[in-house]
Amino acid sequence: MSQEHGLFVYGIVPSDVEPTADAEGVGDPPGRVTAIRHGELAALVSEVGLTEPIGRPADLTAYERLLDGTAEVAPVLPVRFGTAVTGEDAVVDLLAAHHDSFAAALAEFEDRLQYTVHGRFDEQEFVSDLLTRDTRAAALADQVRGRPEAQSREQRIRLGELISQAVEQRREAENRALVDAVGRYAVADAPRRPSHELDAVNVAFLVATDDEKDFVGAVEDFAEQRRDLIRMRLVGPLAPYDFVSAHQLVE
Structure with a gap:
């Protein structure tokens, strides 16, 4: 990944959750949503330009659409809108640092x-x-x-x-x-x-x-x-x- 691009993080889910092939994220054109896994967790992310402003109404709609659709099939912890990191290593570090608390919270939100x-x-x-x-x-x-x-x-x-x-x-x-x-x-x-x-x-x-x-x-x-x-x-x-x-x- 180039220095001009990073990963927009949408939410934390169990590691067995797989985004659908047509899941679209923020940006213009919309980024393809993928999952980065660590232990029992995964983070839903998409590539974005780090110099591009993220915050258009369309971006917020894409963020909410992805999380709300995910919540209907699996527990999800929303990550604050606008969170972007430099690459996969930063996402893995996030999951590792909060692994136990994230996993416990996901268990609480199961079927809710x-x-x-x-x-x-x-x-x-x-x-x-x-x-x-x-x-x-x-x-x-x-x-x-x-x-x-x-x-x-x-x-x-x-x-x-x-x-x-x-x-x-x-x-x-x-x-x-x-x-x-x-x-x-x-x-x-x-x-x-x-x-x-x-x-x-x-x-x-x-x-x-x-x-x-x-x-x-x-x-x-x-x-x-x-x-x-x-x-x-x-x-x-x-x-x-x-x-x-x-x-x-x-x-």
Whole structure:
């Protein structure tokens, strides 16, 4: 391998995992994914130019597509997106240095997948509900209604603050309610940071493959009970991104 090229590392898998012949990685054109083995482990890699910027949306999509597809057939430890090393020796050194901890983690993720539940409040429904329950917010809404923004700026700011506080409080309650409703079908759960100011729920769950059907059904029931207020989305199955430790992700 030339000094201008290296290996992009996607994830750690058991040594008997073999990438499919058509597996594509990052880069333009996409690199062919191969496995480098050491002991009980293998690393999924593809060749990349070390001087080429890696981080395009297409690269992230390729990274996630490879890991999520792998997770459906074998346990996988995602390596932090963007990790590239100089060659095969560096990959083998990585596997050797963390062999026992990687192997133990892979055993924990056997027959387990991540699902992420994300929901966002319908702004109109949320504000309407808030105004019926909070007299302060209703009074401020009356004060700004029909008035020019410049003349009602202070009231608009105060109303925005009340709405923001109400969203945060309701978000905490909805996240707890979600875990209470579906958590019995999951091995673990991990709260995620809001991705939008109107986020209602954002939680990752680690689910045993035997419990997938019950888990999905419980999420659908939860979403149906809130369909007028929250637009819910279930994403998965995924690789266990939210359940690997920092050293497993490889800083």
